[in-house]
Every structure is written in C-alpha cells, then in structure tokens.
C-alpha cells in the first residue's frame with residue numbers, strides 16, 4: 001500500500017507514478033530512469049534494483065528523454081493499475097522515436113503475470129523481469145545490449161535480497177522501508193499477489209537488524225517493516241513458512257516470529273520509530289500487540305485490512321476469520337493499546353455481494369470507526385480463484401454506489417478520530433515541508449496521522465512535541481511546544 005491516505009475516489013495508489021532519483025556515483029556513465037507503481041514493496045524493490053544496476057555502471061536520472069534504460073516497476077492488483085502502465089508505455093514509445101537507443105524493461109507483478117506475452121503485446125518492451133529475478137539484471141541487460149529481448153520471471157523459494165543494500169531513492173533522509181518477507185501464501189480468492197510474488201519466505205533477522213542499524217547510523221529516524229503479511233514472519237534458518245513443521249527441534253527453539261522480530265528491532269535502536277505493514281487479521285497474534293505495547297518506539301498504528309464485514313463474503317474471499325473474531329482482535333488491540341490507530345482496506349462488489357452483505361460492512365465500520373482506510377471496487381483478476389469460480393455479477397453502478405457509501409462513512413469516522421486529538425500534545429517526527437505551505441512542517445504522530453505546524457527553528461528529522469489545535473478529517477494542525485525527550 002501507499003502510505004498516503006487515499007481512496008479510489010481520490011487517487012488510486014496504483015496510478016501514482018513516482019520517479020526515483022539516485023544520488024550518483026559520478027563514474028557511472030549510463031542513465032537509468034526508474035518509475036514505480038503500486039504497493040510500498042514495489043518502491044522498496046526499485047531501491048534494490050537501483051543498487052544492483054549501480055554496480056553495472058548505471059546512474060539514475062529524472063529526465064526520461066536522456067535515459068539509456070527505462071524501467072517500470074508495475075502493479076497488477078486491479079485492472080486500472082495495469083491500464084495505467086500500458087498508457088505509460090505509449091509515452092515511452094513516443095520518446096523512443098526520438099531516442100532510438102533507449103531500452104525499456106518491465107519489472108514487478110505485471111511482468112510476472114504476463115511473462116513473454118508482454119513482448120508480443122507491447123513492442124516497445126525489450127526486457128521482462130519478475131520480482132524474484134532482479135539479481136539476474138546484469139545478464140539480462142547484457143542480452144538487450146546485444147540486441148536480443150530478455151525475460152526472467154522465475155519465482156524463488158528463498159530469494160529475499162537480504163544481501164543487497166538498497167540504494168535509498170528520492171529519500172527524505174528520515175523514513176525508510178525495510179523488507180522482511182516476500183510473497184504470500186494466503187490465497188485470498190480475489191488477489192493476484194500469490195501468483196505474481198510467489199511463496200512466502202522470511203528474511204534472516206540478522207540482515208534486517210544490520211539494515212536497521214545502518215539506517216540509524218545514516219540519520220534515519222523511522223523504519224517501516226514491509227511484507228504482504230508481516231504477522232506471518234517466521235525465520236528458522238531459511239526455507240518456506242509451510243515447511244516449518246519439518247524443521248529440527250533446534251531450529252524451532254531458536255526461531256524468530258514477528259513479535260520477536262519487533263522486540264529485536266525495537267531494542268537494537270530504542271530511539272528509532274518502528275512501523276510495519278501489512279497485518280492480516282487471521283495471522284495477527286496477541287504477542288505482537290503485547291510487543292507493541294512493551295516498546296515505546298513501536299508506533300501505535302496497525303493497518304488491518306478486513307475487506308468485508310459479511311461472514312459469507314469473508315468465507316468466499318478465503319479470509320480465514322469471522323466478523324466476530326475480527327471484533328475480538330479489535331477489542332484486544334484497544335484494551336492493550338487504548339490509543340492505537342487502526343486502518344482498513346475494503347472491497348465493494350465482490351461476486352454475489354448482496355445489500356445485506358454491504359450493510360454488514362457498514363456496521364463493521366461503525367463498530368471499529370477506523371482512523372482511515374483504502375477502499376476499492378472489486379476488480380476481477382485473471383487466474384485467481386474468484387475469477388475461475390465466481391461470476392463478477394455485481395453491476396458496476398452498484399459497486400460504485402456501495403464504494404461511495406463506505407468512503408463517505410470512512411470520511412465521517414476519520415473526522416471523528418482526528419477530533420479526538422484536539423487539545424493533546426503529541427510527539428511528531430518532522431518529514432519535510434507541508435505541501436500547502438513552505439512556512440509549515442509536515443510530520444506524523446505515532447498513530448500515523450499527518451500533523452502540520454509552523455516551522456520555527458525546528459528541522460527535518462527532529463522529534464517535536466506539538467499541541468493539536470485544529471483538524472480536518474485527514475490532517476491535524478497545531479503548534480510546537482518544544483523538543484520531545486527522545487531527541
């Protein structure tokens with residue numbers, strides 16, 4: 001997910017192209033332009049790709065026209081995300097007419113889904129590389145240099161890129177992503193991710209801690225541990241999650257689960273803020289919530305997608321929990337961490353969804369009153385269980401109307417939640433200037449809500465105490481009262 005609050009109505013994260021700039025090793029002579037779409041994992045992967053290609057003599061550029069190699073890291077999660085990439089390829093085509101030596105590569109989920117078909121469907125594309133094949137880029141680039149097309153979409157059981165130091169691209173120097181798992185074994189019936197990103201595997205905690213420590217040394221103040229399903233993290237010396245049962249007693253005894261990983265990260269850098277995304281309710285255990293409560297530096301915020309409030313639809317989606325179990329989890333979170341913010345992902349118009357099911361979603365939202373959310377109309381994805389077994393039978397106008405209803409309700413709840421912060425003095429980490437005013441800083445509180453306040457003499461990367469005086473449904477406004485003790 002993009003970390004910015006948005007909805008289908010506003011700006012779908014998959015439409016948000018983002019150019020990445022690498023501060024260059026000046027000896028590098030070739031120019032790489034890399035654009036990422038979709039989830040945070042894709043943005044994080046682009047940093048791995050830039051690192052691998054920097055060693056091959058590539059400097060990144062923001063100027064598409066001067067690029068020798070153009071890479072687009074793609075998203076397949078909804079049809080609209082794929083259409084956005086196709087449109088972008090048309091633009092690259094126009095540029096290639098002026099700059100014929102420019103090569104174009106497609107990375108990420110669309111590459112994995114379409115494989116060599118991409119080369120036939122889009123003549124502009126020279127190279128197709130799946131999410132587990134980035135280490136092969138040096139060979140693949142050589143292939144296209146020699147005038148051949150190149151494809152590697154082999155999925156891996158153990159690749160985690162734990163040994164590649166990502167090059168931080170377009171960074172604010174304060175917040176960074178650290179990837180901890182790859183792939184997903186959950187097989188939600190609507191979701192293409194298990195097909196495009198393969199089996200779930202966890203990264204060696206030692207390499208995670210090294211990355212966290214290195215980020216701290218370099219001045220970073222906040223990390224987000226990333227995975228499709230972070231609560232399912234499990235390290236027992238390597239290997240797939242599903243093979244854990246076969247591990248030795250020794251491996252089992254020294255294994256590290258997500259709660260333990262949180263402890264390790266929080267203890268390694270007690271002044272560094274720690275976030276994580278995404279949690280699947282069926283895999284989130286009490287020990288994770290307890291670990292959050294135990295460490296002051298783990299932020300009080302959980303992105304906890306539910307997708308639907310109807311038991312019948314949850315079952316059809318292969319989400320392995322009920323509405324009642326979800327409520328129990330929410331109650332436990334609020335009991336252990338009363339000021340914990342919670343956000344959702346929701347899908348409207350899943351096949352067979354009735355008005356009754358939709359109402360269940362609205363009442364579930366009423367119960368939780370999420371701080372914010374990401375809401376989508378169901379988009380059938382080829383190859384998924386839902387596409388194979390179920391008719392996409394909710395008419396587009398019904399999907400849209402239901403989507404509008406849940407977005408409006410979320411808006412109301414978001415405002416209710418931001419209003420609870422009025423009058424409080426909260427710790428904010430400054431990330432940069434406010435988009436709307438150069439005289440104001442923008443940062444986030446522990447709950448991940450954006451806070452805007454006058455700059456005074458504070459600087460990017462400072463932890464500041466801010467008195468909240470006003471709010472919209474998405475932003476808190478206030479005034480700094482001094483530095484936080486954490487500095």
Ligand code: SAH
Nearest residue numbers: 001190191228278305345346376377378379
């Ligand atoms: N575990 C993942 C979820 C990835 S997909 C994570 O790290 O965020 C992000 C969200 O996209 C899902 O939670 C779901 O709400 C939405 N989504 C996935 N497949 C979809 C589909 N076929 N149609 C509409 N929305 C979908």
Ligand code: F3S
Nearest residue numbers: 184186187188191193
């Ligand atoms: Fe997709 Fe479900 Fe995994 S939404 S990423 S299959 S947890």
